[in-house]
Amino acid sequence: MERTLIIAKPDAVQRGLVGEIIKRLESKGLKLIGMKMSGLDETVLRTHYAEHVEKSFYTGLEQFMKSSPVVLMAWEGFECIDSVRTIVGATNPRQAAPGSIRGDLAIGVGRNLIHASDSKANGEREVSIFFENKELFDYDKSEYMHLYEDFERK
Numbered sequence: 001m002e003r004t005l006i007i008a009k010p011d012a013v014q015r016g017l018v019g020e021i022i023k024r025l026e027s028k029g030l031k032l033i034g035m036k037m038s039g040l041d042e043t044v045l046r047t048h049y050a051e052h053v054e055k056s057f058y059t060g061l062e063q064f065m066k067s068s069p070v071v072l073m074a075w076e077g078f079e080c081i082d083s084v085r086t087i088v089g090a091t092n093p094r095q096a097a098p099g100s101i102r103g104d105l106a107i108g109v110g111r112n113l114i115h116a117s118d119s120k121a122n123g124e125r126e127v128s129i130f131f132e133n134k135e136l137f138d139y140d141k142s143e144y145m146h147l148y149e150d151f152e153r154k
């Protein structure tokens with residue numbers, strides 16, 4: 001099973017959309033394995049967004065991500081990286097498909113509500129930046145037999 005790090009960004013917290021984000025991921029059948037509220041500092045943001053630190057938008061991104069607490073979540077599911085990216089929508093909400101979180105609920109690229117890991121490797125890396133092992137939960141989800149074929153449940 002893949003893991004993805006989801007961050008309900010400061011705009012999601014301020015606009016009261018954290019529940020909506022959780023609802024969409026839960027409804028898909030994904031498993032929540034960790035969740036907490038946190039304020040992010042420069043150090044953790046530079047690690048998390050390592051690929052972007054040299055880019056022109058980084059200063060604004062960092063300032064925004066520090067502007068209020070965020071909700072950090074780890075989710076698990078079969079090939080969940082791709083399905084979550086589809087649910088989240090394109091980086092620029094004005095190009096994000098209707099029905100996606102960004103397509104339905106956001107308009108500015110720098111205020112796009114949510115972070116979701118973009119590869120299996122980044123999912124593992126990002127979950128381990130924000131969560132200790134003891135904060136992640138391994139439990140049976142009884143509906144799995146109604147969501148997955150046997151080979152997908154491994």
Ligand code: DAT
Pocket residue numbers: 052057061090091109110111112114115116118
């Ligand atoms: P995503 O969050 O879809 O994975 P990304 O990794 O390319 O997108 O960029 C990280 C975040 O940086 C993105 O969610 C919003 C911000 N960002 C990206 N490109 C931007 C731009 N051209 N102007 C302003 N902010 C941008």
Ligand code: MG
Pocket residue numbers: 116118
């Ligand atoms: Mg990204």
